[in-house]
Amino acid sequence: MKKKLLIITFIFFISAIFYNCTKKITNNTNTIATEMGETNPNGSSELALLMREMDKDSWKIKEAIEKNQTIPDIKEKFAKIHSATATEPEKKDATYTVMADAFLKTVNDMYIPTSKEEKMAAYTIMINNCLNCHKAACPGPIVRIKKLLVNQ
Numbered sequence: 001m002k003k004k005l006l007i008i009t010f011i012f013f014i015s016a017i018f019y020n021c022t023k024k025i026t027n028n029t030n031t032i033a034t035e036m037g038e039t040n041p042n043g044s045s046e047l048a049l050l051m052r053e054m055d056k057d058s059w060k061i062k063e064a065i066e067k068n069q070t071i072p073d074i075k076e077k078f079a080k081i082h083s084a085t086a087t088e089p090e091k092k093d094a095t096y097t098v099m100a101d102a103f104l105k106t107v108n109d110m111y112i113p114t115s116k117e118e119k120m121a122a123y124t125i126m127i128n129n130c131l132n133c134h135k136a137a138c139p140g141p142i143v144r145i146k147k148l149l150v151n152q
């Protein structure tokens with residue numbers, strides 16, 4: 001009986017670890033944080049919480065560009081993807097670091113252009129870099145991230 005319980009606990013633990021990166025996230029932006037907080041049996045890692053913020057911030061950036069407003073300054077916040085602890089710390093390997101640096105460069109590049117069209121182009125490159133890292137490290141949220149692309 002004890003052994004059975006141990007096995008069940010083990011299976012639960014393993015599925016909790018893989019949970020964040022395997023499930024597709026398709027729900028609405030405003031409900032994502034609360035819903036995921038409730039359903040993730042493993043709690044939320046620093047990196048998972050930061051990523052949810054980044055998702056919300058990206059919607060705000062897109063809106064600001066569309067409305068010709070100043071892009072909110074999220075550079076320092078997004079740079080924390082290097083230091084934030086992940087659910088699976090081993091995911092943050094050398095590839096992750098390279099992808100993260102490439103991504104952060106595209107974040108900074110968004111603040112350079114002056115025209116709306118160029119800003120939108122820079123934004124699209126930034127989101128494509130979210131996708132690049134996710135294709136390599138964490139495919140679950142890809143469907144959700146794609147919604148951040150223009151006209152999709």
Ligand code: HEC
Pocket residue numbers: 020021025036045046047048049051052054055058081085086087088091096097099100101103126127129130131133134137138141144145
């Ligand atoms: C350098 C790699 C990398 C980049 C760039 C990246 N992500 Fe992530 N993302 C991850 C990893 C790894 C996780 C898993 C985090 C964890 O579970 O600790 C994750 C998790 C997520 C999650 C799920 C969070 C949760 O609640 O479990 C979302 C949503 C997300 N990312 C969106 C984005 C968006 C939007 C961008 C771009 C603005 C982005 N990501 C850029 C690697 C990256």
